[in-house]
Amino acid sequence: MQTTESLKRTIKSAQDLLGVVKTMKALAAVSIRQYQRAVESLAEYNRTVEMGLEIALKKMTVDVSPVRKSTVNRIGAIVFGSDQGLCGQLNAGIANHAMDEMTALGVKAENRAVICVGMRPADILEDIGQEVLEVLDTPSSTASITPMVQDITMILEEWRFRHQLEHVYLYYSEYISGANYRPKTLRILPVDQTWLETLRKKKWVSRTLPTFTMDWESLFRSLIREYLFVSLYRAFAESLASENASRLAAMQNAEKNIEERLEELFVQFHRQRQMIITEELLDIVAGFEALTGKKQKSVQKGGLRHDG
Secondary structure: OOOOOHHHHHHHHHHHHHHHHHHHHHHHHHHHHHHHHHHHHHHHHHHHHHHHHHHHHHHHOOOOOOOOOOOOOOOOEEEEEOOOOOOOOOHHHHHHHHHHHHHHOOHHHEEEEEEEEHHHHHHHHHHHOOOEEEEEEEOOHHHHHHHHHHHHHHHHHHHHHHOOOOEEEEEEEEEEEOOEEEEEEEEEEEOHHHHHHHHHHHOOOOOOOOOOOOOOHHHHHHHHHHHHHHHHHHHHHHHHHHHHHHHHHHHHHHHHHHHHHHHHHHHHHHHHHHHHHHHHHHHHHHHHHHHHHHHHHHHHHHHHHHHH
């Protein structure tokens, strides 16, 4: 059984840990809002890009017909996870989701070019048999996302022109609300031609269609690059928001467990202290009774001697 001093030290350690958990919980909540605002602001920019594509596509003279489904032999994949721990099943969930999705495409493991954002999903993928070509650091803030998107854009260019990889998929966690998120798959290359045809046939918001003087092909390529930028930026922001949502859930569970443990420790401490106090009182009473008994015996003996 622990002594009261030992229990005091245990309680102090638990209280310190609870303070750390509450701080991490608050930071996770703040970070979620930060990345959520980034996603919200990106929606307006995405709308602008789509409007630009809509204008350009309406000037086309050839119909954009959907591409027939063909066998995919080689793919590029970018898996978004985290470098830090204490975020629940986020990394295991997205790694397993990516493996399931790539397997469903029927592409062999050796024909997949996989890049991971974050060390932890990379470790999980390699443990289950998927080679990872490169591991990128996760951004630490919204300001760090844009340089990372630019780096990945260069990687995509290399994949397309040097390695002839035409199919590229993003696997990331999409933030929902609170501490909830879900895995998501997005094919960014080749661009969905059904989506392009839908934009082309969409009715313009006003009677007058804006015009442009830039070369059509150059404009279209620029708009597609912006579409890729938006898709990658959103994947980063959603993944980071989901990471903090998962960490928030983990910290909430940890906070609950620590509080329950503290309650048990306090009960044990008060019980232990009460036992000590009771033992001390019993010792005092026993000592008092012993002294009282000796005094009575001494008086009785003194009285006997006097009578003699």
